[in-house]
Amino acid sequence: MSEKGDFPGLSWRNILYAILVYVGVALIFTALGLLLAPQTAQVGGTRPEETIPGHLAELAVFGLLLGLGSTVIYGIKGLPLAFLTTVLTVALDIDHLPAYLGYAETIRPAHSLVFAIAAMAITAITIKELDIELVVASSFMAHMAVDTGLFAPFSPITFGYVELGPYRLLFAAGAVVCALAAGVVLRIRTVANRSGGPSLVA
Numbered sequence: 543m544s545e546k547g548d549f550p551g552l553s554w555r556n557i558l559y560a561i562l563v564y565v566g567v568a569l570i571f572t573a574l575g576l577l578l579a580p581q582t583a584q585v586g587g588t589r590p591e592e593t594i595p596g597h598l599a600e601l602a603v604f605g606l607l608l609g610l611g612s613t614v615i616y617g618i619k620g621l622p623l624a625f626l627t628t629v630l631t632v633a634l635d636i637d638h639l640p641a642y643l644g645y646a647e648t649i650r651p652a653h654s655l656v657f658a659i660a661a662m663a664i665t666a667i668t669i670k671e672l673d674i675e676l677v678v679a680s681s682f683m684a685h686m687a688v689d690t691g692l693f694a695p696f697s698p699i700t701f702g703y704v705e706l707g708p709y710r711l712l713f714a715a716g717a718v719v720c721a722l723a724a725g726v727v728l729r730i731r732t733v734a735n736r737s738g739g740p741s742l743v744a
Contacts, residue, residue, distance in 0.1 A: 552622050552728070556669050563668065564630050564678060567661045568652040572637040574698035575651030583694075583701035584646040588638060597688075598632055604684050605631025608721035612677070615725025616732075623677055623724060630681030631688075653689065654697040658682045673728040680720035687714035 576584075589597060608631070609624025616623070637652035658679065665675050686693070687710050692703040 552620070554622065556671060556674060557622050557626050560626060560665055560669060560674050560678065561629055561633065563664050564661050564681075565633050565636055567657060567664060568634060568636050569639075571652040571654065571657050571660075571698060572640060572647070575637075575648040575701070576640060576645070578698050579648045579651075579701045583648050583703075586638070586641050586647040586649040586651075588641045598635070600688050601632045601635070601685060602628055604688055604717075605629070605681060608680055608684055608717055609677075611718065611721045612673075612725035612728070615722055616728045620725060620728055623673065623728065626674070626677050627681050627684070627721065630678065631684045634682065634685045648694060648697060648701055649691075649703060650689075650693045651697050653686060653693040655695050656697060656699060671731070673724040673731065676720045676724035676727060680717045680724065683713040683717035683720065686710070687717055 605628040606624060609621075609627035612623040612627065613620040634652060637650060640647040661682070662675050662678050665678050669675075686706065689706055690710075691706060693706055694701045694703050696702070
């Protein structure tokens with residue numbers, strides 16, 4: 543049930559909690575990368591400072607467009623999903639924090655399929671709203687679709703690096719599908735809540 547002041551089917555508390563979960567798991571994966579990766583994998587660097595604002599803007603715009611896609615499916619009151627998708631799409635880059643603080647680290651330690659699974663699992667267990675889980679998946683894939691270069695798909699289990707290029711279109715397609723699915727699920731859940739029927743949960 544939504545709380546007073548929330549949009550039907552959406553809770554701002556859960557939106558903010560999803561952000562905390564996502565950022566928290568990303569920081570844990572960053573720490574695991576520092577602790578578990580061999581020295582040969584501690585080669586992560588930073589972007590040239592002048593390119594950072596443009597890159598963050600690209601991430602934010604793609605995330606916003608995906609969130610608006612969810613809103614188109616659900617309706618204008620689904621705008622909190624657009625906010626969530628935008629924030630999460632950008633937030634994954636928090637795993638670059640050690641490099642910006644001057645420490646050697648692995649390349650994109652939270653840009654990992656293992657991270658995506660962990661973030662979705664914790665969201666499913668704690669929030670239990672499928673639309674938010676789909677936004678988590680969409681945001682992760684959106685970030686990966688915008689990025690270029692290397693990533694370790696199974697970090698922190700293994701730190702073998704592969705090139706993102708061949709997978710960017712696949713990530714982009716997955717991001718779009720999950721964003722639209724989030725809007726559909728939220729619409730179904732909201733209708734079920736209003737009618738007193740069973741709602742869609744993870």
